[in-house]
Amino acid sequence: MSRTTLIIGNDLRRRLRSPMATILFLVIPLAMTGLIGMIFDPGQDNRTKLPPIHLLVVDNDKDIAAKFLLGAFDQKELKEMFQVTLVDAPAGEKLMQKGKASAMLVIPEHFSADLADQKPSRLEVVKNPSEEFLPGVAEEFAATMAVGFSALAQVFADELRIIRGFRSLTLESVTIAEMTPFLEMARAKIIALKTYLSPMLLKVKSVTTKKPGQEGKPLGFNIFSYIFPGMLIMFLLFIIEPSLREIQNERADGKTRRMMFSPLSSLELVTARIFSGWLIGFLVCLLAMAAGMLLFGIDWGRPLLQLALFAIACFWCSAFFAMLNAFFRNKNQAGAFASPIILVFSAFGGSMLPLEQLPAGMRWVGKLTVNNWFITGCRRIMDGASPLLPLTLLAVTGLAFAAVAMIALPRRLSV
Amino acid sequence: MQQKILEIKNLGKSYGETTALANFSLDLAPGEVLGLLGPNGAGKTTLISILSGTLRDFSGSVAFRGQDLFADRRLKNRIGIVPQEMAFYEDLSALENLLFWGGLYDIPEKELKRRALELLAVVELSTRAREPVKKFSGGMKRRLNVAIGLVHRPELLLLDEPTVGIDVQAKVSILDIIREVGRKGTSVVFTTHQLAEVEQTCSRIAIMDQGKILATGTLAELIRIVGEKEIVEVSGEFSATAFSEAIPAPSGAGIEILSVSDDFAMLAFADSQDIPAMMQRLFAHRLHVADLKIKSPSLEAVFLKMTGRSLRD
Numbered sequence: 001m002s003r004t005t006l007i008i009g010n011d012l013r014r015r016l017r018s019p020m021a022t023i024l025f026l027v028i029p030l031a032m033t034g035l036i037g038m039i040f041d042p043g044q045d046n047r048t049k050l051p052p053i054h055l056l057v058v059d060n061d062k063d064i065a066a067k068f069l070l071g072a073f074d075q076k077e078l079k080e081m082f083q084v085t086l087v088d089a090p091a092g093e094k095l096m097q098k099g100k101a102s103a104m105l106v107i108p109e110h111f112s113a114d115l116a117d118q119k120p121s122r123l124e125v126v127k128n129p130s131e132e133f134l135p136g137v138a139e140e141f142a143a144t145m146a147v148g149f150s151a152l153a154q155v156f157a158d159e160l161r162i163i164r165g166f167r168s169l170t171l172e173s174v175t176i177a178e179m180t181p182f183l184e185m186a187r188a189k190i191i192a193l194k195t196y197l198s199p200m201l202l203k204v205k206s207v208t209t210k211k212p213g214q215e216g217k218p219l220g221f222n223i224f225s226y227i228f229p230g231m232l233i234m235f236l237l238f239i240i241e242p243s244l245r246e247i248q249n250e251r252a253d254g255k256t257r258r259m260m261f262s263p264l265s266s267l268e269l270v271t272a273r274i275f276s277g278w279l280i281g282f283l284v285c286l287l288a289m290a291a292g293m294l295l296f297g298i299d300w301g302r303p304l305l306q307l308a309l310f311a312i313a314c315f316w317c318s319a320f321f322a323m324l325n326a327f328f329r330n331k332n333q334a335g336a337f338a339s340p341i342i343l344v345f346s347a348f349g350g351s352m353l354p355l356e357q358l359p360a361g362m363r364w365v366g367k368l369t370v371n372n373w374f375i376t377g378c379r380r381i382m383d384g385a386s387p388l389l390p391l392t393l394l395a396v397t398g399l400a401f402a403a404v405a406m407i408a409l410p411r412r413l414s415v
Numbered sequence: 416m417q418q419k420i421l422e423i424k425n426l427g428k429s430y431g432e433t434t435a436l437a438n439f440s441l442d443l444a445p446g447e448v449l450g451l452l453g454p455n456g457a458g459k460t461t462l463i464s465i466l467s468g469t470l471r472d473f474s475g476s477v478a479f480r481g482q483d484l485f486a487d488r489r490l491k492n493r494i495g496i497v498p499q500e501m502a503f504y505e506d507l508s509a510l511e512n513l514l515f516w517g518g519l520y521d522i523p524e525k526e527l528k529r530r531a532l533e534l535l536a537v538v539e540l541s542t543r544a545r546e547p548v549k550k551f552s553g554g555m556k557r558r559l560n561v562a563i564g565l566v567h568r569p570e571l572l573l574l575d576e577p578t579v580g581i582d583v584q585a586k587v588s589i590l591d592i593i594r595e596v597g598r599k600g601t602s603v604v605f606t607t608h609q610l611a612e613v614e615q616t617c618s619r620i621a622i623m624d625q626g627k628i629l630a631t632g633t634l635a636e637l638i639r640i641v642g643e644k645e646i647v648e649v650s651g652e653f654s655a656t657a658f659s660e661a662i663p664a665p666s667g668a669g670i671e672i673l674s675v676s677d678d679f680a681m682l683a684f685a686d687s688q689d690i691p692a693m694m695q696r697l698f699a700h701r702l703h704v705a706d707l708k709i710k711s712p713s714l715e716a717v718f719l720k721m722t723g724r725s726l727r728d
Contacts (some may be wrong), residue, residue: 003518003519006515006518006519010507010515013507013511014504014506014507017506017507018506148469164668191533253501253502254498254499254500254501254502255502255503255504256469257463257464257467257469257496257498257502258467258496258502258516258563259496259519260467260468260469261466261467261468261491261494261495261496262491262492262516262519262520263488263491263492263519263520263521264487264519299640327683
């Protein structure tokens with residue numbers, strides 16, 4: 001066994017013997033991803049589920065068309081979408097002022113009569129200004145109803161007039177003799193319209209895009225895939241940093257001097273430290289990958305490419321901290337600077353806030369961070385795009401940092 | 416002539432304006448146990464750091480068995496160090512530590528394991544070989560620290576204050592180990608503040624201060640070098656005048672009266688063999704001597720005289 005391997009193995013053994021810190025840094029990003037994901041999760045069927053829209057309805061008509069309109073809200077899908085409360089106008093206004101409903105639909109007086117007489121009428125929607133989306137849905141619904149009712153009123157104008165002639169619309173009050181001419185007229189119109197309406201020549205077919213090789217699997221936006229890479233790289237930095245800070249600790253407590261007294265060279269020691277940090281980070285990545293799949297159903301895309309990205313990112317982190325430790329004077333300085341550096345990287349690099357949400361200036365600075373390129377690489381692989389640019393950038397800068405560390409760190413090993 | 420195991424010639428190292436080592440020269444014969452005494456700031460740690468290769472930009476040369484110590488890293492297989500710090504992993508067991516530190520040297524794996532177990536027995540840690548070291552007492556940790564320095568059977572062992580901060584029992588145990596190592600032929604350089612330890616353990620003593628060796632030799636040689644004398648305190652029934660008449664000062668026989676009063680006198684002897692002659696003269700002058708105390712010259716006195724300060728300064 002080479003001396004480098006011996007040191008790497010020893011570091012790994014020590015990490016495994018006191019695994020709490022590493023486990024914690026693996027569990028925290030998983031927990032945070034879970035928490036944030038649960039808050040913003042659009043649902044398991046990947047559709048946006050809206051809460052029921054609280055709609056107040058003021059029925060100033062109370063005639064047949066208004067009854068048809070209100071009856072529509074009892075249909076299954078609309079019943080799930082709308083929570084309808086019938087109110088009179090003053091009560092409705094009060095409730096709207098208190099913001100107790102998303103919208104109020106006002107059915108005007110003589111709504112049914114006007115429709116039957118082919119006169120223009122108007123459905124009024126009062127929207128709650130404190131809500132943006134739900135009142136808009138209610139408005140769209142009213143607009144659709146207006147179009148539908150207009151068409152029906154125009155096609156069945158005669159029938160409407162007959163129906164309105166009945167005093168009350170109950171089975172007991174209407175005789176077969178009264179109904180017969182109405183039904184005959186309606187039947188004739190339906191037969192005539194059938195030519196135009198059925199069969200429909202144009203149909204809409206809805207298709208959801210799928211990744212290559214993913215046919216048959218439901219595909220949708222998984223919020224955990226969106227959050228987890230950012231969290232992972234932030235905590236990878238926290239996990240790998242102590243391995244490199246060990247250089248300062250061992251220098252302070254005499255272990256470095258003892259090591260340098262052996263045939264071990266300072267280059268071997270620096271190499272061992274860099275790969276020790278890399279190994280710990282990579283093992284955590286493997287666990288994180290598995291945990292992400294099992295807990296959050298994250299589809300990592302092409303696993304081998306993703307593993308390559310993890311390996312290169314871990315190397316980058318390890319080499320970066322090795323280089324920093326060449327310039328830190330002692331372990332206190334290393335301890336004091338490491339965490340702020342990681343936090344700045346994470347804030348600008350998209351670990352804390354989505355890259356797309358950052359201001360342009362921050363996004364530009366973020367391009368200088370490992371977090372940015374790791375997240376970009378992860379997403380590209382997940383989306384089936386080429387991760388060549390992030391991989392190359394991370395590999396080249398990582399190698400440059402390692403080279404600086406190899407040159408500068410042996411000087412720091414001097415006691 | 417037997418080849419020196421270690422030859423340090425004109426070693427010099429400065430930190431800015433401060434000189435840590437100035438023309439420092441020292442050599443060591445095989446099997447010799449050398450005590451390196453010096454107050455804080457004397458340059459002991461700088462010397463050890465240079466020998467370990469962790470300190471560069473120095474002048475002079477260091478040869479191990481005639482070869483430049485820094486020219487061939489493999490030479491380090493033949494040198495061991497016991498640093499002042501507890502330089503091992505407290506979360507590992509004693510055995511794991513020995514195997515790790517020993518693994519840095521070119522020792523076959525089987526031999527290393529055998530040697531580690533053997534050393535655990537020597538430092539009396541066999542029964543706790545597989546326990547994490549953090550559970551050990553200070554003395555046990557010090558013993559392990561020494562064992563790690565010996566794991567690769569070095570020909571030269573450097574010990575940097577190996578008994579700091581431990582109880583008497585543990586100290587005795589470590590000094591026994593060092594003596595045993597020396598007895599088996601390993602050369603030892605042993606830096607310490609404790610004069611008694613050097614007196615008990617070392618075959619040769621080097622006194623250093625301000626980056627230089629002031630003197631080297633056995634304890635007796637050092638005493639001779641500084642001209643330190645044995646002090647004799649005499650008490651009894653006599654007058655100061657009568658005592659001075661019996662032993663006139665200077666006596667010319669290497670006897671010096673340091674002080675005299677009625678019933679008490681203090682004398683310095685260059686040679687303790689002159690004490691019986693002094694007693695005969697006192698009896699010849701019918702002076703009644705009730706008590707006689709002889710104080711041998713100490714290393715501390717030698718050190719004080721050479722460095723002008725105590726080791727605790």
